[in-house]
Amino acid sequence: MNFWFLIGFFVVSGLGLLFWRDSLGAREQARAASARACQQMGVQLLDDTVALERLYVFEFTDTGQRRQVGSVLLVGWRVEVLHMEGGDLLVP
Numbered sequence: 001m002n003f004w005f006l007i008g009f010f011v012v013s014g015l016g017l018l019f020w021r022d023s024l025g026a027r028e029q030a031r032a033a034s035a036r037a038c039q040q041m042g043v044q045l046l047d048d049t050v051a052l053e054r055l056y057v058f059e060f061t062d063t064g065q066r067r068q069v070g071s072v073l074l075v076g077w078r079v080e081v082l083h084m085e086g087g088d089l090l091v092p
Contacts, residue, residue, distance in 0.1 A: 030056035030072040
């Protein structure tokens with residue numbers, strides 16, 4: 001292996017790790033916003049998790065019997081819009 005290949009490998013690996021860490025932070029921000037919104041509405045966040053589908057998506061229940069869907073739109077790490085079935089809830 002030559003010197004420049006190794007330098008390139010370390011730079012690309014470092015950038016990949018930074019992207020991965022930033023993605024985990026954004027996911028945690030979306031999960032926390034979802035949990036707060038569910039608590040405010042008196043419903044239960046299901047599976048205590050969010051999933052990325054262009055937006056972060058989560059499920060909640062108001063009765064324990066029926067699953068409903070919510071989503072969180074982030075710009076960077078900032079929550080722009082949090083939507084839950086039944087209406088929009090804007091979170092600053």
